[in-house]
Amino acid sequence: MNLSHTEEQSAIADLVRSICGDHSTTEAVRAMENDPKGYKDELWTVLADSGLLGTMIPEEYGGNPIGMLENVSMYEEFGRSLAPCPHFTTAILAARLLQEVGESEQSAQLLSRIAGGDIVMAIAWLEPDSGYEPVGVNCQAARVEGGVRLNGLKRHVFFAGSSEKLIVLARTGDEPEDIDLFLVDADAPGLTLDQELSMASDTQYQVMLRDVFVPDSACLTTGGAGWRTWHGVLLEAIILDASRAVGLAQKALDITVEYAKTREQFDKPIAAFQSISHYLADCSTEVEGARLLVAEAAWAYDQGLPHATLAAAAKLFACKVARAVTAKAQQIHGGIGFTMEYDIQLYFRRAKQQQLNWLDSRALEAEIAHSVLDKGCAIAAADPFAA
Incomplete structure (x- = not known):
């Protein structure tokens, strides 16, 4: 396994860091908190013009396809800058789902529009009082002439208010995994959106579907194939979500190191005190460990090896590290770290939120335990697309 940083990875990181330096400053992040749209058109346009919306x-x-390791370099920079944009839902999740459901003129058009920055898409998956397993999907898809009608309530739908289309997971049968994927127009009759507030002040929505008609042409999967497709794509994508957590943790550490060097107590910087310096050393070690685990998962994916267990482990560990590092950063800053004027609280709030997004710690631990406890089925468990 070769995890040395390549020139291409460095070039991607430099490009994204430059873009985020111009369009995702802390001032821009603050301006987008609880914003109904959630991102600036300027950032989205620059990402499209740079080919960064077509990397998958x-x-x-x-x-503009690149390897997972190169995408990891991009997402670490997104994490550093807390970039507020729908790249993950649109250019990663939606793009990969459209490819996995099979070739069609509709998918081809949507993929071209994603790459060109002409469309934003959202994923409507989670539901109230339900978990991350297939049994948690209770939105009903009832067969009618020419299509289906969807009825249900979705929560934590990122960037739904600025999306043109949503990919909705809905139940089509009685078995736990009898779930299919449906492409729904954001302005479809019967669909209503209500913005939800989170600890990260990011842009999430509650989506209500009341007899929303979806024609057969917009039924992306049939026969209950949707859950397997969704779960497989999600276990690819969380490698990048883990990398975003690493970038977040690294930037929080950088901010805190600089603060510890300049903040003085008893006529010397607080970094000179062993308790503070050892805290920072522990944080640095944990961040490097998380970065290595993310790289290993990305390498396995690029090599066509089973990657799902590594992906789950990477997100579990990286998000725990981000949460721990930002909490320690708050402690080192003292009381001022909790004030809105200081940037460290931006990272602290988002680190906890990220532990809950897409797959939380409990769901990730279940994914890993399935492989650990059932060695005879380790490969099948690790790769949901395996035959």
Whole structure:
């Protein structure tokens, strides 16, 4: 396994850091807190012009495909800057789902629009008082002439208010995994949006579907194939979410190191005190460990090896590290670290939120335990797309 940083990874990181330095400053992040749209058009346009919206899309659809390790470099920079944009939902999750459901003129058009920055898409998955397992999907898809009608309530739908289309997980049968994927227009009759507030002040929505008609042409999967497709794509994507957590933790550590060097007590910087310096050493060690685990998961994916257990472990550990590092950073800052004027609280709030997004710690531990406790099925468990 070779995890040395390549020139391409460095180039991607430098490009994204430059873009975020111009369009995702802490002032820009603050301005987007609890914003109904959640991102600035300028940032989205620059990402599109730079080819960074097509990194998971084949060239025939206008994409600019790169390896997972290169995508990891991009997402670590997104984490450093807390970049407020729908890249993850649109250019990663939606793009990969559209490829996995099979070739069609509709998917090809949407993939081209994603790569060009002409569309934002959202994923409507989680529901109130439900978990991350397939049994938690209770939104009903009832068969009618020419399509289905969807009825249900979705929560924590990122960037739904600025999305043109949503990919909705809905139940089509009685078995736990009888779930399919449906492409729904954001302005479809019967669909209503209500913004939800989170500890991260990011842009999430509650989506109510009341007899929303979806034509057969917009039914992305049939026969209950949707859950397997969704779960497989999610276990790819969380590698990047883990990398975002690493970047967040690294920047929080950088901010705190600089503060410890300049903040003085008893006529010397607080970094000179052993208790503070050892805290920072522990944080640095944990961040490097998380970065290595993320890189290993990305390397396995790029090599076509089973990656899902590594991906789950990477997100579990990286998000725990981000939470621990930002909490320690708050402690080192003292009381002022909790004030809104200081940037460290931006990272502290988002670190905890990120532990809950997409797959929380309990769901990730269950994914890992399935592999650990059932060695005979380790490969099948690790790769949901395996035959």
